Structure formats: structure tokens, C-alpha cells
Amino acid sequence: MPKDAAVRVLLFSASLRTDSLNTRLARLARSVLEKARATTVDWATMNEFDSPSYNEDVETGAGFPPGPQELHRRLTACDAFVIATPEYNASMPGHLKNAIDWVSRIRPQPFNARHGLLLSASPSMAGGNRGLWSLRMPLEHLGARVFPDMFSLAQAHKAFGEGGGLADGKLAERFEENLRAFLDLVEAAKHYPCIKKAWVEFLGEPGGETVGRVEAA
Amino acid sequence: MPKDAAVRVLLFSASLRTDSLNTRLARLARSVLEKARATTVDWATMNEFDSPSYNEDVETGAGFPPGPQELHRRLTACDAFVIATPEYNASMPGHLKNAIDWVSRIRPQPFNARHGLLLSASPSMAGGNRGLWSLRMPLEHLGARVFPDMFSLAQAHKAFGEGGGLADGKLAERFEENLRAFLDLVEAAKHYPCIKKAWVEFLGEPGGETVGRVEAA
Amino acid sequence: MPKDAAVRVLLFSASLRTDSLNTRLARLARSVLEKARATTVDWATMNEFDSPSYNEDVETGAGFPPGPQELHRRLTACDAFVIATPEYNASMPGHLKNAIDWVSRIRPQPFNARHGLLLSASPSMAGGNRGLWSLRMPLEHLGARVFPDMFSLAQAHKAFGEGGGLADGKLAERFEENLRAFLDLVEAAKHYPCIKKAWVEFLGEPGGETVGRVEAA
Amino acid sequence: MPKDAAVRVLLFSASLRTDSLNTRLARLARSVLEKARATTVDWATMNEFDSPSYNEDVETGAGFPPGPQELHRRLTACDAFVIATPEYNASMPGHLKNAIDWVSRIRPQPFNARHGLLLSASPSMAGGNRGLWSLRMPLEHLGARVFPDMFSLAQAHKAFGEGGGLADGKLAERFEENLRAFLDLVEAAKHYPCIKKAWVEFLGEPGGETVGRVEAA
Numbered sequence: 079m080p081k082d083a084a085v086r087v088l089l090f091s092a093s094l095r096t097d098s099l100n101t102r103l104a105r106l107a108r109s110v111l112e113k114a115r116a117t118t119v120d121w122a123t124m125n126e127f128d129s130p131s132y133n134e135d136v137e138t139g140a141g142f143p144p145g146p147q148e149l150h151r152r153l154t155a156c157d158a159f160v161i162a163t164p165e166y167n168a169s170m171p172g173h174l175k176n177a178i179d180w181v182s183r184i185r186p187q188p189f190n191a192r193h194g195l196l197l198s199a200s201p202s203m204a205g206g207n208r209g210l211w212s213l214r215m216p217l218e219h220l221g222a223r224v225f226p227d228m229f230s231l232a233q234a235h236k237a238f239g240e241g242g243g244l245a246d247g248k249l250a251e252r253f254e255e256n257l258r259a260f261l262d263l264v265e266a267a268k269h270y271p272c273i274k275k276a277w278v279e280f281l282g283e284p285g286g287e288t289v290g291r292v293e294a295a
Numbered sequence: 296m297p298k299d300a301a302v303r304v305l306l307f308s309a310s311l312r313t314d315s316l317n318t319r320l321a322r323l324a325r326s327v328l329e330k331a332r333a334t335t336v337d338w339a340t341m342n343e344f345d346s347p348s349y350n351e352d353v354e355t356g357a358g359f360p361p362g363p364q365e366l367h368r369r370l371t372a373c374d375a376f377v378i379a380t381p382e383y384n385a386s387m388p389g390h391l392k393n394a395i396d397w398v399s400r401i402r403p404q405p406f407n408a409r410h411g412l413l414l415s416a417s418p419s420m421a422g423g424n425r426g427l428w429s430l431r432m433p434l435e436h437l438g439a440r441v442f443p444d445m446f447s448l449a450q451a452h453k454a455f456g457e458g459g460g461l462a463d464g465k466l467a468e469r470f471e472e473n474l475r476a477f478l479d480l481v482e483a484a485k486h487y488p489c490i491k492k493a494w495v496e497f498l499g500e501p502g503g504e505t506v507g508r509v510e511a512a
Numbered sequence: 513m514p515k516d517a518a519v520r521v522l523l524f525s526a527s528l529r530t531d532s533l534n535t536r537l538a539r540l541a542r543s544v545l546e547k548a549r550a551t552t553v554d555w556a557t558m559n560e561f562d563s564p565s566y567n568e569d570v571e572t573g574a575g576f577p578p579g580p581q582e583l584h585r586r587l588t589a590c591d592a593f594v595i596a597t598p599e600y601n602a603s604m605p606g607h608l609k610n611a612i613d614w615v616s617r618i619r620p621q622p623f624n625a626r627h628g629l630l631l632s633a634s635p636s637m638a639g640g641n642r643g644l645w646s647l648r649m650p651l652e653h654l655g656a657r658v659f660p661d662m663f664s665l666a667q668a669h670k671a672f673g674e675g676g677g678l679a680d681g682k683l684a685e686r687f688e689e690n691l692r693a694f695l696d697l698v699e700a701a702k703h704y705p706c707i708k709k710a711w712v713e714f715l716g717e718p719g720g721e722t723v724g725r726v727e728a729a
Numbered sequence: 730m731p732k733d734a735a736v737r738v739l740l741f742s743a744s745l746r747t748d749s750l751n752t753r754l755a756r757l758a759r760s761v762l763e764k765a766r767a768t769t770v771d772w773a774t775m776n777e778f779d780s781p782s783y784n785e786d787v788e789t790g791a792g793f794p795p796g797p798q799e800l801h802r803r804l805t806a807c808d809a810f811v812i813a814t815p816e817y818n819a820s821m822p823g824h825l826k827n828a829i830d831w832v833s834r835i836r837p838q839p840f841n842a843r844h845g846l847l848l849s850a851s852p853s854m855a856g857g858n859r860g861l862w863s864l865r866m867p868l869e870h871l872g873a874r875v876f877p878d879m880f881s882l883a884q885a886h887k888a889f890g891e892g893g894g895l896a897d898g899k900l901a902e903r904f905e906e907n908l909r910a911f912l913d914l915v916e917a918a919k920h921y922p923c924i925k926k927a928w929v930e931f932l933g934e935p936g937g938e939t940v941g942r943v944e945a946a
Contacts, residue, residue, distance in 0.1 A: 094786070131775075131779050131780075131824030166826075166867075168867050173823065215819055266483045267483060383566070389612065652877045
């Protein structure tokens with residue numbers, strides 16, 4: 079398969095702290111993805127995409143901040159994205175949503191028709207699952223094809239072995255299968271360009287425009 | 296393309312009343328799907344799948360009622376499903392969820408790795424969109440690949456023309472594109488069998504089993 | 513305080529099976545509520561409220577089935593309701609939502625301005641919490657004042673002691689406090705009749721009517 | 730009624746832009762609240778509470794930024810809060826959630842047992858309602874008593890009259906009633922101190938701590 083047929087995946091952890099369980103999970107995802115046939119991983123950190131709070135006046139005046147511009151550029155260059163994100167207060171981290179809000183305003187809106195996989199690590203017993211569901215909604219609203227299989231690593235502070243892998247063998251296997259199944263779908267979609275056609279959630283409003291709609295409100 | 300390569304789609308309206316706007320929308324979807332290349336539509340009605348309330352004692356005793364058995368049989372025979380559903384009280388209809396609860400207990404659990412498209416028609420201005428989001432969650436939990444583009448027809452009592460099509464030309468075009476994009480994805484996935492591999496939402500519980508989990512509670 | 517100032521609470525488990533963990537939790541709630549000052553408990557079972565699938569044609573023709581009529585009558589006679597409900601497929605049980613859909617059509621719509629407390633027991637580690645959140649949305653849409661503190665009993669198959677109480681002392685105390693805090697709010701609201709004024713979620717639709725809106729769709 | 734028995738309400742618009750429809754709605758809420766008996770309004774702007782992205786390393790090192798500290802101080806001094814917020818991409822604004830994430834880490838966690846009312850203005854036909862529901866979940870998780878009646882002003886760009894009030898008389902009346910019903914509940918709760926007792930959503934995790942849990946992940 080020629081090089082240009084490779085699947086390119088943007089991968090980052092949404093946590094800004096140094097010693098993050100989600101960054102560990104993202105690193106593990108990286109090693110799995112890099113072993114896959116014909117896959118190129120673009121490793122990023124949330125620091126590169128971080129930005130001040132969304133403000134339409136700033137957008138109109140000074141323009142887009144560097145963080146959202148960088149996220150837009152990296153997303154556009156990839157076929158798919160993988161985010162490992164913590165759960166904050168039973169929902170997604172505000173700063174991650176803020177980055178998405180900014181990026182949703184840049185054209186072409188890059189989440190549209192792009193495949194995404196969501197991962198989460200948490201010391202809790204529910205594994206950050208509620209955060210992933212709240213994140214899923216705006217991403218799917220923006221037209222992202224969020225993979226139904228989300229991986230929530232519960233009790234993550236006890237889950238990693240010495241080499242950085244998952245200590246539980248079955249869990250490790252499940253994680254790898256999850257990533258591979260996602261890659262298969264992304265690769266399949268590359269051969270069906272129609273799938274990548276722009277489309278977004280539609281509320282039946284004649285004349286309505288909801289792509290990247292940070293409503294002027 | 297040989298006959299057996301055709302995409303088979305189960306299509307039904309979740310409304311039980313005769314003069315339903317969602318049944319009208321399902322009929323319109325049927326005419327669009329039947330025009331598509333290599334597509335076979337299995338038209339069904341909610342009456343065929345209707346059932347009494349889920350009760351584990353009944354399952355263990357008398358077994359599965361005819362409605363859920365029929366839904367399971369029809370789903371299993373198809374590659375994908377399309378549901379047009381009303382919104383009841385800002386959520387999905389209880390009776391549709393009840394049918395899903397029953398079916399989730401039959402093995403193999405048929406929503407797993409199956410592609411689904413959700414449509415809604417409503418006289419309201421929001422078009423039944425909240426109902427679709429609440430329906431999406433259990434379906435995706437069960438492993439269904441719910442297409443990100445959901446079609447919510449707002450002010451549906453005024454939306455249909457005489458021939459049964461959408462009076463607004465742009466809206467009609469959008470509806471057709473939505474259905475075709477879905478079919479393209481389903482067809483693509485057929486050629487990548489790995490995509491159909493069983494997988495479900497996982498909360499990181501060692502030994503946990505959440506496929507078709509009507510919890511014994 | 514005169515007898516008629518007592519807080520009346522309708523209490524039931526939404527599970528239809530005999531050996532239900534949620535029915536056990538409801539029984540425990542009953543014993544706590546009955547010990548509270550000036551509280552009358554109306555104990556019910558889901559069997560009394562169960563009904564066939566919502567169908568507007570049936571409503572218009574034969575009228576409301578006995579189950580929803582009974583739920584309406586019992587709700588109307590109480591100040592508040594407490595429901596212990598299982599989680600089915602990461603959401604509420606379909607049959608419970610079906611009962612709510614029916615009742616939402618009877619006037620006066622009885623969830624409006626009525627206080628509610630949601631409990632859940634589940635063998636899983638997340639305790640049925642997602643089911644409660646999905647149930648909350650239609651109830652609050654109908655104007656119910658759902659108490660923010662929901663009690664989700666995780667690993668419920670191991671949680672009960674011999675006498676039917678919670679084996680873990682701290683958990684038992686927490687459960688009792690939760691119920692008492694709810695009763696306090698209900699009692700407070702009785703002395704402020706304005707709080708009980710009809711009001712429901714409003715989407716800004718001029719002329720819109722969303723109380724008990726099982727949309728004619 | 731003595732001065733100290735007054736209900737104190739913190740009121741702000743979550744939009745950072747100058748010409749915001751939500752700030753207009755917040756101003757209208759202010760005029761209604763100030764007319765109410767025994768009510769003191771603390772008017773704030775999102776600028777006062779704005780902050781960089783949550784980062785546990787920053788919290789541990791430099792401490793809490795000024796914005797979250799100010800929001801904490803103002804919340805703690807009030808009985809209740811009213812937020813008028815735009816909807817961004819079918820969800821809450823990321824920067825508002827980011828402020829909440831920070832504040833949830835300061836002790837005493839100030840959303841706990843505090844009453845809140847959520848308003849939204851949007852040019853869309855759904856009025857920002859989905860944003861309010863996504864905001865509700867973390868607030869209720871943190872123990873806030875979010876008033877069931879949320880006010881979503883649809884087509885807000887056409888809704889305001891010259892004096893800043895709502896052009897539609899019925900809508901204006903409904904808005905005022907909504908605010909008054911909220912104030913009544915807050916006042917009632919002041920006389921029942923037990924209602925204000927700390928309590929939060931509980932997932933049944935023995936030893937679990939979820940108040941202001943920005944998980945160390």
C-alpha cells in the first residue's frame with residue numbers, strides 16, 4: 079500500500095497536568111497505533127491547543143488564538159483523531175470544550191465527517207464514562223463520526239504495569255482490539271469518499287446553519 | 296454487484312398511531328432507499344415489535360414475547376436499521392425503549408456492531424431532536440453504530456407536500472443525501488468484516504458484561 | 513402539627529420482577545420514611561401502574577388504561593414521589609417511561625410542580641446512575657422538582673444486611689439523611705403554596721404547549 | 730422582614746462578548762429580581778470570573794487564579810445564583826464549565842446545596858435548551874439545587890422590545906413568574922436550614938469523594 083494511503087491519526091491527552099493518567103493512556107494508545115499497518119500517528123499535547131476563553135469579540139478583532147489554529151491545522155491534516163480525556167464533575171473538562179468551541183468557528187470546520195475515538199482514564203469506578211458521553215454530543219453535533227466503542231479505564235491509578243501497559247492481560251487485549259477496530263473503520267471510509275461528504279446534525283430549520291455554531295448570543 | 300452484496304435495511308416508524316407524522320417520514324425514507332443501488336428494504340411497523348413490559352420473571356418463565364423475537368429476527372437478517380421515532384416528553388417513547396430492552400437480552404445481541412440511522416418528525420420547532428439523543432445512548436451502549444447525522448423534521452405537520460415528499464426542495468435534497476451517506480457507510484463496512492466484530496461500551500469492570508444488560512435489579 | 517399537614521409520599525419500585533434489588537431498596541426507604549415525623553407513605557408496586565404501549569389512537573378511542581389512571585390518582589393524592597428504579601442499557605427502563613408517557617396526557621398533569629426523589633440499586637459499580645439521569649430529564653421537563661441528591665446503590669447484590677438494611681453503617685446513615693433532606697424540602701414547599709404553581713420547561717415557543725406533550729407524531 | 734432575611738442572588742451572563750443576547754436577558758432578569766420583596770441582587774459579569782484552563786499543577790503550585798476565587802467569594806456570599814448562558818455546539822460554553830471546574834476545587838465547595846436558576850437566549854428555534862441541560866448535569870452533580878424551570882428564549886434576536894423587555898406580553902409574564910417562583914423556593918429553603926445541609930450525588934463508592942472532584946487524571 080502506498081505511503082499516501084496510510085491512515086493519519088491525531089492523538090492527544092486533554093489533561094494539562096504533568097503526571098496525568100490520561101496522558102499515560104494516550105501514550106499506550108500511541109504504541110498500539112504505531113504498531114498497526116499503514117498508520118501514522120501525530121502525537122500532540124493539550125498545551126499546544128490551549129487557549130483563552132471563547133469570545134466572539136476577540137475572534138472578530140484579533141482573530142483566532144494560536145492554540146485553536148494549531149488544533150485546526152493538525153486535525154485537517156489527519157483522517158481521524160483520538161482523545162484521552164479526564165472527567166471533571168461528571169462531564170467533560172471545560173478547557174477541552176473551549177478549544178472545540180474555538181475550532182468549530184474556523185472554516186472548513188474540521189470535526190465535520192472526521193472519525194474520532196474517545197478514551198478516558200479515571201481513579202473512580204466508572205472510569206470517566208460520563209465525561210465521554212458529554213463530550214460526544216458536541217462532537218457529533220459538529221459532524222464528527224465518534225466511534226461507538228469508547229474505552230473508559232476505571233481505577234486507573236492501579237491499572238498500569240511497570241512498562242506502561244495495562245497490568246490486566248484481558249483488558250490490554252481489549253484496548254488493542256478497540257483501537258484496531260477504529261482504524262479499520264477509518265481505513266474503510268477512506269475508500270468511500272462519499273462518506274466524508276460534509277454533513278451535520280440538522281434540526282429542520284429552513285435556512286439554519288449549525289456547523290460550528292457558536293451562537294452569537 | 297451480485298445480489299448478496301446488497302445492503303439490507305430494516306426500516307420502521309416507532310409510532311403506534313395510524314396517522315403518524317413519523318410513519319409518513321418513514322414512508323418517504325423507504326422511497327429514497329428503494330431507489331438506491333443495491334439496497335433491499337425490509338419495511339416493518341411498530342405493531343409487529345410491540346410487547347408487554349420487560350419483566351425478567353417472564354423471560355425466565357414464559358420466555359421472550361413474539362414482538363421482541365420478531366424484532367430480533369428482522370434485525371439479525373439486516374445490515375442496518377432506520378428508525379423514525381416521535382419524541383415523548385423530551386425523550387424517546389417508553390414503548391420503543393421497552394422493545395429494545397427485551398431484544399437486548401436475546402443472543403446474539405443484535406444491535407451490536409449494527410449500523411443505525413435515526414429520524415424524527417415533530418410538530419415542534421426542535422423536531423424531536425431530544426428524543427433522538429436519548430435513544431442514541433442505549434443503542435450506542437449496546438454497540439450499535441448510530442450514524443452521526445440524525446434527521447429531525449421540525450414543524451412536520453406543515454412539511455409534507457401532496458405526493459408525500461417534503462415541500463421544501465432543499466430540505467428534500469438534504470434528506471436524500473443523509474440517507475445515501477448512511478447507505479455508503481453501511482456498504483463500506485460490509486467490505487471490512489473486522490468492523491463488524493463484536494464490541495461494546497466498556498466501563499473497565501474486570502469480568503463485567505454489559506451487552507444487553509438488563510440488570511437483574 | 514395537625515394530621516392534614518403531614519407530607520404524603522408515593523413510593524414504588526419500577527422493577528416488575530419478584531426478587532428485585534430495587535424493590536428491596538424501596539422497602540428500606542419505606543422504613544426510613546415511616547419513622548419520619550408527620551409523613552404518610554403510600555406504598556405501591558409497578559404492577560399496579562403497568563400498561564400497554566402508549567398509542568394516541570387508543571387514548572382517543574378506549575381512553576386511558578387502568579395502570580396510568582391509577583398512577584395519576586395516587587400521584588395526585590400525594591405531595592411527593594420516590595421511585596427506586598433499575599437501569600436498563602445505560603438508560604431508564606422503557607416500561608417506566610411508557611407509564612410516564614401515558615400519565616403525562618391526563619389532566620391535571622400530575623408531575624408538574626410535584627417533588628420527586630430517585631433511587632437506584634444495581635449490581636454494577638456505577639449503581640444505576642445513568643438510568644437515573646435519563647429518567648430525570650423527562651420528569652423535569654414535565655415540571656417535577658427532582659431532588660438533586662439521587663441515591664445510586666452500587667454492587668447492590670452485596671450491599672444488604674440480614675435485616676434488610678444496608679450492611680455498611682456509613683452508607684446506611686447517608687441513605688437516611690438523603691431521605692430526610694428530601695422530606696424537609698417537601699415540607700418546606702407545602703408552606704409556600706406559590707412554589708406549587710404550575711410551571712414547566714419552556715422552549716420559548718409562542719403558543720407552545722409542552723405539558724404532558726406526547727407529540728402527535 | 731429584617732434586612733438579613735433578604736434573599737441574596739448572584740446574577741451573571743456567561744457570554745464574554747459585548748453585544749450579547751444573554752447579557753440582555755440577564756439585565757432583564759435583574760430588573761425583575763430587584764422589584765421582588767426582600768431580594769438583593771449581586772450583578773456580575775463573566776469577565777470577573779474568567780480564568781485560564783484548569784490545570785492541577787497550577788492549582789498545586791501558584792494556587793487558584795483570581796477569576797475562580799472571585800466566583801467562589803461571590804457565590805458563598807449569596808443564597809442562590811442565576812446564570813444566563815449561550816449554547817455553544819449543542820452544549821454549554823467551555824469557558825463557563827472551566828470556571829466551574831476551578832471553583833469546584835475550592836473549599837467549601839460553593840455549589841453544594843445552593844439554589845440555581847438557568848436562563849438562555851439564542852437566535853435558534855430551540856432557545857439554547859441543550860446547553861442548559863448539559864450545564865445542569867455538573868451543577869447538580871456538585872449538589873446545586875437547579876430549579877426545574879429553565880427559561881430558554883428562542884429567536885432571541887427578535888424577542889426584545891425597545892425598553893429591553895420581552896416584546897411578547899405573555900412571554901414577559903411567564904419570565905417574571907419563573908423568576909418569582911424561584912425566589913419563593915430559595916426563601917422557603919432559608920427557613921429550613923436542614924435543606925442546606927451538604928449533600929451530593931453519590932455513586933455508592935465506599936470512601937468515595939465526589940464533591941468538586943476534578944479527578945486527578
